[in-house]
Amino acid sequence: MVQLQKPKYVWFGGGITVWEEARFHVSSEAVVRGLNVFEGLRGYWQPDGSFGFLALPRHWARLKRSAKFLHIPFDMTCQEWIDANHSLVQTMYEPGRSMWTRATLYVEEGHWGEGTKSNLVLTAFHVMNMPTSITTGVSTWQRGADNALPARIKTSSNYQVTRLAKVEGRSRGYPEMILLNQHGRVAESIGSCILVVRDGKVITPPWWEGALESITVDIIEELCKTMGIPFERRPIERTELVFADEMAFVGTLNEITLISECDGDKLREPRVLKSISQRYLNAVHSLEPHPAVDLQCRPYDPRQPGLLSAAE
């Protein structure tokens, strides 16, 4: 069973609040119609002792796009967003332990898009040990079409089908599942995008095949350019999962998780994806910086635990 972390503080209603105090009403649209949009962000400790969030402005921009699409007000500036995320992780930092935050913009009130009132909640967690390699299978559940439930919008409704895929995967012994789109082609996984390597070339389905507009995929595309590895966004047929030389799931939280087996077919020891993964890790830890890996770093002083004391 997954052990849920319960941090002491959350960012709620415009500032840091004690976890237990962050409450909203049972009649809110977030409860009644499950209306929200969200982001998952990740940060890394840097060699100079600072804590660096990865691609905060890009996550802010995607949250804004999702909110706009679903007519949810979100007027926070990018700078306020950066400050809010940093102030929250400062309440629970432990040098060396990387952290991630979930930003959820939920709707408090406003029926059917009228008089909508929203609120942003940020929760921060320590990153638990992630597997570097996993097995997977193809789910019988499908990604929604763009005119039904657009996969590029990061809203909870989209995660109901991936939840079903997760439950299905558990019954088949797979921790992660691949979802196809309405045409039977590869879309993405439960919570990440998919990379397939054939003959040395990295291939990934474009968003119109039912994938989220992934920030990690954009970064990997730029890393590949630097590394001289061919990279292509194009539809992927299901048969290519069988013919693939290497495969991986990629996303902000799970970085590059190599796939060792898909529906019982074992994949070879990955070479291309392993080298990209190493380059990615070197960049996010600033051991080998890359222009596509933008980190918003703030120094941390353990003797001045910032907003932690202010909130207490």
Ligand code: PMP
């Ligand atoms: N697809 C889904 C369904 C996801 O939840 C995520 C994680 N945000 C991704 C893809 C990867 O997106 P990103 O690289 O921006 O984290």
